Amino acid sequence: MTGITITLRALHDGERRMEHDLLAAADRHRAEHEVHHVATDVARWSHEHIERLVHAAPHYGLDLPGPTNQGPGLWAAVREKTAQAPGRYPEAGLALLHDLRDLHLAATENSLNWEMLAQAAQATGDSRLLDLATACHPQTLRQIRWTNTMIKTLAPQLLTST
Numbered sequence: 001m002t003g004i005t006i007t008l009r010a011l012h013d014g015e016r017r018m019e020h021d022l023l024a025a026a027d028r029h030r031a032e033h034e035v036h037h038v039a040t041d042v043a044r045w046s047h048e049h050i051e052r053l054v055h056a057a058p059h060y061g062l063d064l065p066g067p068t069n070q071g072p073g074l075w076a077a078v079r080e081k082t083a084q085a086p087g088r089y090p091e092a093g094l095a096l097l098h099d100l101r102d103l104h105l106a107a108t109e110n111s112l113n114w115e116m117l118a119q120a121a122q123a124t125g126d127s128r129l130l131d132l133a134t135a136c137h138p139q140t141l142r143q144i145r146w147t148n149t150m151i152k153t154l155a156p157q158l159l160t161s162t
Contacts, residue, residue: 004129005060007117012053012064014110018143019046019067021106025099032096038146039103045139056132093158097151104147111140 022043029035050067057064114137121129 002060004117004120004124004126005062007113007120008053008057008060008062009064011110011113011117012050012057014106014113015046015049015053016068018103018106018110019043019050021099021103022046022143025096025103028099029092029096031092035096035100035150042139042143042146045136045143049136049139052132052136056128059128093154093161097155097158100147100151100154104144104151107140107143107147111137111144114140 022039026036026039026043029039047067054064054066114133118130118133118137121127121133
């Protein structure tokens with residue numbers, strides 16, 4: 001296995017986790033409408049990245065599984081009802097910050113892998129790999145900017161409220 005295939009596999013795994021974690025955070029924080037809607041939207045980018053990686057994988061001798069079906073299930077319905085409960089509690093804000101931090105770190109790891117892949121593609125003259133990284137990396141950078149902005153916006157109030 002080459003460094004390129006290892007990085008492709010790491011990106012595939014990272015984007016699958018990112019999609020799952022974004023959708024889970026969207027469900028957990030349904031009462032925070034901006035978080036819920038934006039997390040759901042940017043999870044689609046990771047879904048698209050997975051599809052692109054799966055499509056490119058055979059060229060590099062890999063067989064990667066496609067995106068998982070993230071359809072609603074029993075637990076999603078339970079979380080939705082819980083999120084609709086009246087009133088807010090301080091622990092919810094801390095849980096939101098924790099989720100945003102974890103999402104930020106996961107997106108940053110994916111970003112570094114996209115950057116490494118792009119650099120390898122340039123070094124080897126692999127236009128297929130460079131096109132893949134060029135198409136996906138900007139969306140990952142936007143995921144990072146979104147989580148960072150949300151943390152900057154929410155942290156002062158949530159960490160200092162009693």
